[in-house]
Amino acid sequence: MDVDRLLPTPEAADLIALAREIADKELAPRADEHEAAESYPEGLFATLGKAGLLGLAYPEEFGGGGQPYEVYLQVLEELAARWAAVAVATSVHTLACHPLHSFGTAEQKERWLPEMLEGKLIGGYSLSEPQAGSDAAALACKAERTDDGAYRVTGNKAWITHGGKAGFYALFARTAPGSHGISCFLAPGATEGLSFGKPERKMGLQAVPTTSAHWDGALIGADRRIGDEGQGLQIAFSALDSGRLGIAACATGLAQAALSAAVAYANERTTFGRKIIDHQGLGFLLADMAAAVDAARATYLDAARRRDLGRPFSRQASAAKLIATDTAMKVTTDAVQVLGGYGYTREFPVERYMREAKIMQIFEGTNQIQRLVISRQLTATAK
Template sequence: MTAPDAVPHVRRSLPTREAHDLLALVRELIRREIRPRAAEEEAAAVFPRDLFRQLSAAGLLSLPYPGEYGGGDQPYEVYLQVLEELAAARLTVGLGVSVHTLACHALAGFGTKEQRGEHLPDMLGGGLLGAYCLSEPGSGSDAASLRTRAVRDGDDWVLTGTKAWITHGGVADFYTVMARTGEEGPRGITAFLVPADAPGLSAAAPERKMGMGGSPTAQVRLDGVRVPDARRLGEEGRGFGIALAALDGGRLGIAACAIGVAQAALHEALAFTAAREQFGRPVAEFQGPRFMLADMATQIEAGRALYLAAARLRDAGEPFSGEAAMAKLFCTDTAMRVTIDAVQLLGGYGYTADFPAERYLREAKMLQIVEGTNQIQRMVVARHLVGA
């Protein structure tokens, strides 16, 4: 049994008619191109590169960026709801769009006008796919301790090191790379835009993961990669601030994806318990399952409200870092709880690969880890509450 095409019980708060039309386009693309392939390709660990080209052609890889560079000029409030829909259909796609958006952030937010004009149109609508390179084998949560180094050589920089846990590693067309150009700690890091075909850049074999088989995660190796200074993003030594600014938005992307996965799991549980009969009546008529379903739906609605509230702060130009951490924390924990309950409601069937509930559970676990573990999110929230 798989969930029907239309996910029920999602009332969207969209600010414009254009946004409503955009969501209708997304749902049609999901119905026609994404959902029919999701289960089979995830089981076979197939990365849907062609889908990302379609998304690019449809303007869905550029939604929160300026129209003058080929972007969609959409507020984050709308962009995140699109992500949620994509993630509910297939997390590999929703997460991939979020990571691509993250990879474009340094150039869009901190690049010069000349850099944006030269590179951003192709990155946003030219069929390219990006990756974001901050973490390393020895620096994950402690991102400021990264060891990848960039050394100035005339008009170029030479990058050497290894990045780890890189979504789209080996399949991306460009990498936004954080490298050390100066002193130890956060003040010695600089951001670079590195093309995937740069000599000396390579990717290891994809990690063998618990879930998300269709989304490649790999180490990216930089062996004397030469990058022109014209591809340095922002001021030298200011890259860590650029990275953190990108992560604030990226955490909202993960929050939206988490609610998408949770919504898909709830939908599966609703469909199953309505159809499955025990003791002469549908499982959904018994109080125990009904209360579980009610709790699942309530948690999802609360998570959606939280990420949208943070998005509206961002759209208004207000500080939103603490709220982004709260949203990432709450929404991904919600996805974990909801997917566990979905498997329980399906009983033995929920533990089999014939139903998508077990895949949702494996995917939800990953969302509690990426873009900063939920333990790190608690540290961020506490710092905003009580200071360092």
């Protein structure tokens, strides 16, 4: 069922309608097949790029859509309601474009950003390592200067969405000791000396690979360093709040899909001479699910509107990520319950939704990290 949205402009309403049309035509019919086969949807991201859906949050002068974040996130939610893996990869691509857009030189942006925003180059975000997930300051992958000024990268990275498929990676590597020794690079996907592990065997989101990466003395030109040496963590953290909103929107879309499936089933299935939605116990469960999805959407939109106004939104982003992903886990689980035994089979999509929801409580900072961010800001405010 379509969401009744409050949008800022008629153009935004047209964009949502376009996103729904593309998602219904290109995503929904293919999702089950590719997820079951764990096969990559070749050409799909090029289609999204041609439609202008991969650069919505960035300026038109570089080929972006020039849209407010609240509009971009609602487009992302529409994609997630049809195919969560594609929406998450789209969110990661948007995240990977952030370092160049916000910290790159004018020359760097002119050179690379248009192809990225048009979807000709799909991005991956390479921050985490096998022993450094939420603790980004513990990165060990090194980027050492060579005599000719380039950087030689050695080390391992982990949990890379679109690993081995992306055209570029926002890479964070150590150029000096300490927390101020991390630098950011725009690394080509075809860099010699860069290899990828086998795709992780995941519970969900199986159509888009998540891999490790091994950098074996790979060379990256100095012109591909984004920002100053040692500015990497500042760049990474500046993007994470926006990335968390992307995951909140994806989680809300997934929860909406589960709610829609449960409501449709409850209106068709009958017991004791009545539709099961007319039984109070089940009707109240569906009502709680609907209220939770509405609350998750309102929370991420509040944070997005603060971002669009240039106001601080870090705490609100963490709250949105926390609330939306916990909601997705609860609503998808309840959707399985509504369908009963059928919900536990692969004949209906809700079992997949439930599997996909779990990871959203983990990536872009676990929900325990979100609680830590919120509590620290409460402590700072009280002083």
